[in-house]
Amino acid sequence: MKKLSLKEKLGYSVGDTASHFVWDMVGFWILIFYTDTYGISAGAAGTIMLIARFWDMVSDPLMGIIADRTQTKWGKFRPYILWMAIPYAILAVMTFTTPDFGETAKVIYAGATYFLLMTVFTAINLPYSSLGAVMTSDTMERTELNSYRFVFAFAGQLIVSGTALTLASYFGNGDNAAGYQKTLILFAGISLVLFFITFISTKERVEPPKEQKSSIKEDFKNLMKNRPWFILFLVGIVSFIMFALQNLSVAYYFKYYIGNEENVQFFNVTGTIALIVVIPFSKALAKKFGKKNVFLASSLLSGFFFMLLYLPSAENITAIYVINILAKMAYAPAVPLLWTMLADTADYSEWKYNRRSTGLVFSAAS
Numbered sequence: 593m594k595k596l597s598l599k600e601k602l603g604y605s606v607g608d609t610a611s612h613f614v615w616d617m618v619g620f621w622i623l624i625f626y627t628d629t630y631g632i633s634a635g636a637a638g639t640i641m642l643i644a645r646f647w648d649m650v651s652d653p654l655m656g657i658i659a660d661r662t663q664t665k666w667g668k669f670r671p672y673i674l675w676m677a678i679p680y681a682i683l684a685v686m687t688f689t690t691p692d693f694g695e696t697a698k699v700i701y702a703g704a705t706y707f708l709l710m711t712v713f714t715a716i717n718l719p720y721s722s723l724g725a726v727m728t729s730d731t732m733e734r735t736e737l738n739s740y741r742f743v744f745a746f747a748g749q750l751i752v753s754g755t756a757l758t759l760a761s762y763f764g765n766g767d768n769a770a771g772y773q774k775t776l777i778l779f780a781g782i783s784l785v786l787f788f789i790t791f792i793s794t795k796e797r798v799e800p801p802k803e804q805k806s807s808i809k810e811d812f813k814n815l816m817k818n819r820p821w822f823i824l825f826l827v828g829i830v831s832f833i834m835f836a837l838q839n840l841s842v843a844y845y846f847k848y849y850i851g852n853e854e855n856v857q858f859f860n861v862t863g864t865i866a867l868i869v870v871i872p873f874s875k876a877l878a879k880k881f882g883k884k885n886v887f888l889a890s891s892l893l894s895g896f897f898f899m900l901l902y903l904p905s906a907e908n909i910t911a912i913y914v915i916n917i918l919a920k921m922a923y924a925p926a927v928p929l930l931w932t933m934l935a936d937t938a939d940y941s942e943w944k945y946n947r948r949s950t951g952l953v954f955s956a957a958s
Contacts (some may be wrong), residue, residue: 593728595728595733596727596728596733596736596737597792600727600741600793600794600795601736602740602744602793603786603789603792603793603794603823604723604724604727604737604740604741604793604794605737605740605741605742605743605744605788606743606744606786606788606789606790607670607673607720607786607787607790607883608720608741608742608744608748609747609748609786610746610748610782610783610784610785610786610790611713611716611717611745611746611748611778611783612745612746612748612752613751613752613780613782613783613786614680614684614709614713614776614779614780614783615648615713615717616748616749616752616753616769616913617684617688617752617775617776617779618687618706618709619685619836619839619840619841619844620752620753620839620840620842620860621756621772622636622637622687622688622706623637623641623840623843624843624844624847625688625772625927626640628731628768628770629690629768629769630690630698630702630769631695631698632698632699632702632828636699636702637702640699640706640707641706642703642708643707644707644710646744647710647792648710648714648958649709651710651711651714652714652718652831652958653955653956654955655718655719655951655955656713656718656722656949656951656952656953656954656955656956657707657716657808657811657949657951657952657957658951658954659672659719659722659948659951660800660811660949660950660952661777661806661952663860664752666796667726667795667796668719668722668731668950669720669722669723669726669794669831669950669951669953670719670723670791670794670796671719671721672715672716673716673717673720673723673787673790674787674788674791675713675836676716676800677784677787677788678782678784679712680709680712680713680716680780680783680784680787681780681781681884682780683705683708683712684772684776684779684780684783684870685735685776685777685780685895686705686707686708686709687702687705687706687776688707688718688772688773688775688951689705689738689769689773690769690772692903694744702906704936709897712837714955714958716787717882717958718846718951718954718955718958719951720790720953721954722929722950722951722953723794723796723953724741724931724935725796725798725934725935725938725950725953726796726797726798726799726950727795727796727797727798727799728798729797729798729939731883731932731936731939732875732878732879733934734884734932734935735874735875735878735928735932735935736875737927737928738929738931738932739871739872739874739875739928741928741931742867742871742927742928743868743872745872746864746868746871747866747868749860749864749867750860750861750864750865750868752779753857753860753861753864754858754860754864755857755859756775756857756859757801757853757854757856757857758857759771759774759775759778760772760774760775760859762876763775765781768901773825779891786813791929798950799948800947800948800949800950801892801942801946801948802941803945803946804946804947810947811947811949812952812953814941814945815941815949815952815953815956816948817944818937818940818941818944818953819944820933820936820937820940821934821937821941821953821956821957822882822934822942824930824957825936825956825957827891827930828888828930828957830831830891831891831926831930834894834895834898836922838898838901838943842856842859843856844862845902846859849906850906850909850912850929851906855909859913862913862916862917863916863919863920865890865919866916866917866918866921866924867920867921867923867924867927869924870921870924871924871925871927872927873924873925873930874886874924874925874927876899876927877925878925878929878932882934883929883931883932883936886925886926886945887905887925887926887933889930889932890923890924890925890926890929891923891926892921893918893922894922894926895917896922897915897919897922898919898923900915901915901916901919933954934954934957935950935953937953938950938953941953
């Protein structure tokens with residue numbers, strides 16, 4: 593298959609920058625926003641997130657099934673990037689808006705907006721991830737495409753994690769709630785533009801076998817028989833838990849343990865730069881040592897460093913920074929390789945069982 597052009601790789605990649613402008617506001621700041629700005633309890637905020645995750649277990653595979661059965665002149669997955677961009681931007685702003693309600697109404701509002709945002713995130717991000725698997729069937733091209741993707745993704749994370757609190761303070765001028773809202777208006781507007789660029793600059797090329805009949809039962813049956821997918825599913829759970837726990841706890845860690853809330857931005861920036869620096873080496877490492885071997889080494893080594901991260905005392909800030917940088921550098925190759933290997937499992941299903949359900953492969957894993 594013809595190699596993807598640089599223009600198409602870049603066009604696809606900025607879509608993940610768009611996602612991260614909102615997703616990382618949720619991943620890094622939503623919990624402390626709920627408790628310290630909007631004024632709901634940590635228990636209520638945690639419950640909202642827990643319920644939303646259970647809903648994701650339903651909505652993610654459902655979205656994959658819907659996308660696999662979508663037939664448009666633009667393909668199966670690209671249309672959702674166009675259709676969902678505006679709802680995604682609007683709900684992002686609403687989620688970080690603080691209407692003056694009573695305590696119970698605040699929790700209901702927070703839960704409703706968070707729930708809807710996560711649903712729309714599913715509807716745009718899962719087709720986006722699946723799109724990378726059908727732009728090319730060449731596994732090394734996919735590795736390079738995902739390397740570009742995650743460089744741009746973490747560039748978005750770098751901006752959000754490094755500037756969000758500063759922007760909220762600047763826009764709010766003493767009003768934290770207004771600051772967060774205006775920051776989201778800015779980030780959501782940028783996301784809209786980037787998603788549109790992704791839509792117009794990419795093309796779907798890999799299609800299911802022509803004789804394949806539409807059967808949800810058969811899709812799930814093949815998925816459960818797909819041993820490589822199931823292994824990646826389990827590994828992905830461990831990997832995402834590790835990363836999510838740090839992202840959601842680090843703001844509290846710096847505010848209440850280190851005693852310097854502002855320092856968390858620089859901590860996030862240095863870690864994200866470490867990711868961005870190492871990710872481009874993923875393809876070369878995979879070619880030399882194999883995707884599976886590099887992924888295993890990356891996961892084990894980064895897990896070791898993440899365990900060390902919370903051992904230094906609050907005064908030993910240098911050690912905390914160094915361990916975080918090493919953890920992120922070790923973790924970097926695992927990020928694009930996980931999504932590349934998930935795409936490969938869709939190819940495996942087509943080869944083994946003559947059946948392809950790319951959307952379900954990605955959505956069920958997510």
